[in-house]
Amino acid sequence: MNGSNPFAPTFGSAPPVMAGRGDILDTIHEALITGTTHPDYTTIFFGVRGAGKTVMLNAAEDVAREQGWLTISEDASRSGMIARIERAAIRHIHALTGPQKRRVRSVQAFSLGADFGDAPPPDAAESLREALSDLGDLLANEATGLMITVDELLSADRHEIREFGSVMQHVCRREQRPIAFAGAALPPFEEYIETEDRSAFLHRCSRHDIGQLNRADTRLALSAPIEEQGRAIDDQALDAASLATSGYAFMVQLVGFYTWAAAPAGSSLITREHVESGLAEANRRVSRHVLAPTWRDLSPIDRRFLRAMAADDGESRLAEIAQRLDVDVSYAGVYRQRLIRAGMVVPTARGRVDLAHHAARAWIRDMPLDPRELPPKMSD
Numbered sequence: 001m002n003g004s005n006p007f008a009p010t011f012g013s014a015p016p017v018m019a020g021r022g023d024i025l026d027t028i029h030e031a032l033i034t035g036t037t038h039p040d041y042t043t044i045f046f047g048v049r050g051a052g053k054t055v056m057l058n059a060a061e062d063v064a065r066e067q068g069w070l071t072i073s074e075d076a077s078r079s080g081m082i083a084r085i086e087r088a089a090i091r092h093i094h095a096l097t098g099p100q101k102r103r104v105r106s107v108q109a110f111s112l113g114a115d116f117g118d119a120p121p122p123d124a125a126e127s128l129r130e131a132l133s134d135l136g137d138l139l140a141n142e143a144t145g146l147m148i149t150v151d152e153l154l155s156a157d158r159h160e161i162r163e164f165g166s167v168m169q170h171v172c173r174r175e176q177r178p179i180a181f182a183g184a185a186l187p188p189f190e191e192y193i194e195t196e197d198r199s200a201f202l203h204r205c206s207r208h209d210i211g212q213l214n215r216a217d218t219r220l221a222l223s224a225p226i227e228e229q230g231r232a233i234d235d236q237a238l239d240a241a242s243l244a245t246s247g248y249a250f251m252v253q254l255v256g257f258y259t260w261a262a263a264p265a266g267s268s269l270i271t272r273e274h275v276e277s278g279l280a281e282a283n284r285r286v287s288r289h290v291l292a293p294t295w296r297d298l299s300p301i302d303r304r305f306l307r308a309m310a311a312d313d314g315e316s317r318l319a320e321i322a323q324r325l326d327v328d329v330s331y332a333g334v335y336r337q338r339l340i341r342a343g344m345v346v347p348t349a350r351g352r353v354d355l356a357h358h359a360a361r362a363w364i365r366d367m368p369l370d371p372r373e374l375p376p377k378m379s380d
């Protein structure tokens, strides 16, 4: 009897096998054991949409909980994150001390509601700092700690991010309380840290790229869940399926899911034929949910660059792309970089680039040309 479809092609859902991220998770584990001096005690995951950042935050929290740590999990795309983190910290304090033993100021302020007498209500960052200091002290006494994860940093309110950073800098770095941090962001957040946010906290977080899975990890991410559910996949089928994913985590789940679904209920072997028919649906979905929205946000010049690449059947030489576009190589290099950040291009060998998604080549070739994409002299 075959089990049910094990794949999880939904953003934020844990994959059946978390492939290729063991090293990063080991480092985080080591950091929690070592303490605040470990460079990865505070860390940020960078990656394009669907690369697997949210599931990495969840996995980092699992690592923390397995150590007996508490966690606070926050999504910064909704405003009010400072207040929410504070409330979560206070809930943890209550759980640790019991409501009778409320000895900490921030807890009293919270439980008394808005009654601050004539005094102005405490500043949100100030009360977060108090709550985290109190919680951190309690946990330090018990030789354990707290991990805070913050997803979607790029969409956060900039003011809140700055406030959060300065609280963390104080409470965890300067005063060395056991409060670890893992954040997740789309690649442009790195530029934001470099150019706009000079605060020490984000700057000193270690950075991990949540990139494409290599071929071996991709094969494992596809084959292990199939085998665990009582089916097998033949070698040729596995090759075709893993090639089609380009190691992109979301696509691994899509290809796995629709390939599994394409094999008739009674069949215990997944073959090349099932992969071919599963791929059609996986390609449609990745096009609609990833390629099309990304393409819409690209400038006409970015699109011209991608069209020039899609003319090749495999990797492209940057110098050749520059020639096709009639621009110099350094100019082409700027667009290459932008497209890497957008998740459409990956660097391969020196001076070469490839499309990040296997499905993108055919999809781009089929895209009707927008007149704005024509070189300036031709569109006049």
Ligand SMILES: Nc1ncnc2c1ncn2[C@@H]1O[C@H](COP(=O)(O)OP(=O)(O)OP(=O)(O)O)[C@@H](O)[C@H]1O
Pocket (backbone or CB within 6 Å): 008, 009, 010, 011, 012, 013, 014, 015, 016, 017, 018, 019, 020, 021, 047, 048, 049, 050, 051, 052, 053, 054, 055, 056, 221, 249, 250, 251, 252, 253
């Ligand atoms: N290491 C992995 N191995 C296999 N599948 C993975 C892995 N990491 C993530 N996935 C799968 O990839 C998909 C996307 O993961 P996730 O939602 O974490 O991406 P994300 O980077 O947070 O995307 P977004 O930027 O849109 O929020 C999910 O279906 C998830 O199950």
Ligand SMILES: [Mg+2]
Pocket (backbone or CB within 6 Å): 011, 012, 053, 054, 055, 151
């Ligand atoms: Mg996410």
